[in-house]
Amino acid sequence: MASETELRHQLAEREAKIARLERINQALMQRIEQGSSPQLNGVHSPFTAFQHAAVLAEQVRERTRELKHSADVSKQKALAEKMLLLQNTVDNLSQGVALVNGQGQLEVWNAKLLDLTGLSRRQLGLTNDFQACLMRSALSQPQQIFSQTRSEQKLLDGRTIAAERHPLPDAGYLLALTDISTHVAYAASLAESERWLRAITDNVPAMIAYLSANGIYEFVNRGYAEFYLQPGQEILQQHITEIHGESGYQRLQPYIAEVLNGDNVVFEITETNIQGVSRHLLKSYVPNRDSAGKVLGFFVLNRDITERKRTSEALRQANILLEKRVQERTAALSQAKNEAEIANASKSQFLAAVSHDVLQPLNAARLFNGAMLDQSLSPEVRGLAQKAARSLDDVGDLLRTLVDLSKLDAGALAAQVEVIPVDAVLKPLADEAEAMLASKGIRLRLQSSRDWIITDSALLTRILRNFISNAYRYTPAGGEVLLGCRRRGTQLEIQVLDTGPGIAADQRKSIFREFHRLPAAEHEHAGGLGLGLAIVERLARLLDHVVDVKSKVGRGSMFSIQVPRQQADQSSDRQARRDEPSVIPNTIQEQGLIGVIDNDPAICQALESILSGWGYTVVLAQNREQLVAQDFWQDRELRAVIVDYHLGADFGTDVVTELLQQRLSSAQPAVLLLTANHSQALQDQARELGFELLHKPVRxxxxxxxxxxxxxxxKSR
Known part of the structure; x- marks a missing residue:
């Protein structure tokens, strides 16, 4: 009878053991089917380890019950070793984990749980209610853990914790805590980058979009959306046919096929905007490749050239008309030529007037700021004034560049060639570039020269600045950039060498085309639309200089420009004349009478403020009538006249020349001409009249x- 009872008891224990193993197996299968949180990429291995540890723990408990009825010392030692293995496995997890049974009691946990909750071992050891214990932890909202399967928590030290609660079949649950602070910071950084990208592209005067290889819109800027969409209409994740319609898509399909084949595509097309107005667009499709060269999608850049097209069409019609007239009367050709020359002169005058109107208020601001710096200021105010002066200088340079580029497009920009020392270009450029390159860990070396060159210093500086900008973009940290020159017969070759990735031979000509970017630039050095070298090529052609590029993939590139050299004896004389003012002016007394002629009251006030601050007596006139009415014009002590070139309907050169002829005194004042007109003709005129010329804005x-x-x-005369 006793033997039968013992058999029944052993059978009951085995059935209970089987039931427990099935319950653990069911929980593990449910966890595998659910998968891990998308927020916790990269943490599957620790959880798998924990699953293994949980199974091991159940086996240890089972063995423990068996050992209660056994005196086998070796089996107890094996149990201790398994318990130690279990704890080591759990403690090595990158997540904080806790296994809670159906009664709310904590069965298994690791040291990472303490770090992520702020609880102590003593607190966990004394509690029979893990939920109540967790409510006293450092987690910001622990109650969400029990109301939601997934939640995010904050710690006082700023860390972000992801909490996942996985129910188990026996009414218990598994809690996994993961530190996702790095993921959150990275997501915030991406959001900020996207905000800046959006702000930049929305303010670009063009329509920009990006489509996947399947024709799905993934990005558009504000200009693109306003052209094609009603307010509030969604475009992202829409197919191109949803925006252009089936017929519009068929018109674009040949160009799309071409760009998906890996080619840059530029074409013109007429489309209707959302208001129903027909506009002529210049479209550029640029492929986006991955590191293996596969086309993932393409960028779209639309520019509205309707007005330019209308002008072009008007010119075409005019040419047809001229051809007919030539056939009828050859005499009409001369008249048409004269009209074209007049139109070109008017265009140049218009650009000069625009330059004057844009730079005039900036010139006044710069002069007022200079007058303020001459005053007795506190260190704080002086520092602010100096920063304002630098900002005004930057704005002036930018405006001059924009005006010059407009003139270049209009064909109204002329090179102002002069003989200058090459170091007058290289040294300021090196000073400017050194800090920019150093910020990326790139060393700049300058190889100076005493040679003199024949060029336009401003345009040459712009070309070299673009070379250095490209070197900065493509040279990795720890690299080196060399700015120097070599003699090539009658030419001086100015070179910019870098230690970047180099340019493949089949890319060296195409990089000078508009909107062309190297494949490496599309993912590693993103930035710019590929216009820099195209502008360089146009400026070099304007200067009649030769631009060249040499490169070796994996070692670096060298961009160069050849400039005519001046003979040594002539440049030495120019050097003596150039050096003379730097010694003499400091001995000149700043006193005497100066006349200011400018039709802008703000400029007059600014010049009066700054000149009187230096010690001069200033008399102002805003037009010819005020000038004639002033007695100062016949004053023998009149030392100089500062006159604006544009005086309303009059030109400053004409006004001053006329009054100089009427002056009774034999001592003629010096004349300083201020202008925003950079034409060579005006410089030649001022030189012939003996006038000094300064371009606005004046420092x-x-x-x-x-x-x-x-x-x-x-004084020397």
Whole structure:
């Protein structure tokens, strides 16, 4: 009878063991089917380890019950080793884990749980209610753990914790805590980058979009959306046929096929905007490749050239009309030529007037700022004024560049060639570039030269600045950029060498085309639309200089431009004349009478403020009538006249020349002409009249040194 009871008892224990193993197996299968949280990419291995540890724990408990009825010492030792293995496995998990049974009691946990909750071992050891214990932890909202299967928690030290609660079949649950602070910070960084990208593209005067290889819109800027969409209409994740319609898509399909084949595509097409107005667009499709060269999608850049097209069409019609007239009367050709020359002169005058109107208020601001810097200021105010001066200088340079580029497009920009020392271009450019390159860990080396060159210094500086900008973009940290020159017969070759990735031979000509970017630039050095070298090529052609590029893939590139050299004896004479003003002006006394002629009251007030601050007596006139009415014009002590080139309907050169002829005194004042007109013709005219010329906006120090130079010349005579 006793033997039968013992058999029944063993059978009951085995059935209970089988039931427990089935319950654990069911929980593990449910966890595998659910998968892990998408927020916790990369943490599957620790959880798998924990699953293994949970099964191991159940086996250890089972063995423990068996050992209660056994005195086998070796089996107890094996149990201790398994318990130690279980704890080591759980403690090595990157997640904080807790296994809670159906009664809310904590059965298994690891040290990472303490770090992520702020609880102590003592707190966990004394509690029979894990939920109540967790409510006293450092987690920001622990109650969400029990109301939601997934939640995010904050710690006082700023860390972000992802909490996942996985129910188990016996009414218990598994809690996994993961530190996702790095993921959250990275997501915030991406969001900020996207915000800046959006702000930049929305303010670009063009329509920009990006489509996947399947024709799905993934990005559009504000200009693109306003052209094609009603307010509030959604475009992202829409197919191109949803925006252009089936017929519009069929018109674009040949170009789309071409760009998906890996080619840059530029074409013109007429489309109707959302208001129903027909506009002529210049479209550029640029493929986007991955590192293996596969086309993932393409960029779209639309520019509205309707007005330019209308002008072009008008010119075409005019040419047809001229051809007919030529056939009828050859005499009409001469008349048409004269009209074209007049139109071109009017265009140049218009650009000069625009330059004057744009730079005039900036010129006044710069002069007022210079006058303020001459006052007694506190260190804080002086620092702010100096920053304002630098900002005004930057704005002036930018406006001049934009005006010059507009003139270049209009064919109204002329090179102002002069003989200059090459170091006058290289040294300021090196000073400017050194800080920019150093910020990326790139070393700049300058190889100076005493040679003199024949060029336009401003346009040459712009070309070299673009070369250095490209070197900065493509040279990795720790690399080196060399700015130097070599003699090539009658030419001086100015070179910019970098240690970047180099350019493949089949890409070296195409990089000078508009909107062409190297494959590496599309993913590793993103930035720009590929216009820089196209502008370089046009400026070099304007200067009649030769631009070249040499490169070796994996070692770096060299961009160069050849500039005519000046003979040594002539450049030495020019050097002596150039050096003269730097010694003499400091000995000149700043006193005497100066007349200011400018039709802008703000400029007059600014010049009066800054000149009187230097010690001069200033008399103002805003037009010819005020000038004639002033007695100062016949004053023998009149030392200089500062006159604006544009005086309403009059030109400053004409006004001053006329009044100089009427002056009774034999001592003629120096004349300083201020203008925003950069034409070579005006410079030649000023040189013939003996006038000094300064371009707006004028720097106060530049004005002061010019006056000293003028007075030193008159004193030497």
């Amino acid at each position: 106060p120090l530049q004005l002061r040194m010019t006056l000293r130079t003028l007075f030193s010349r008159s």
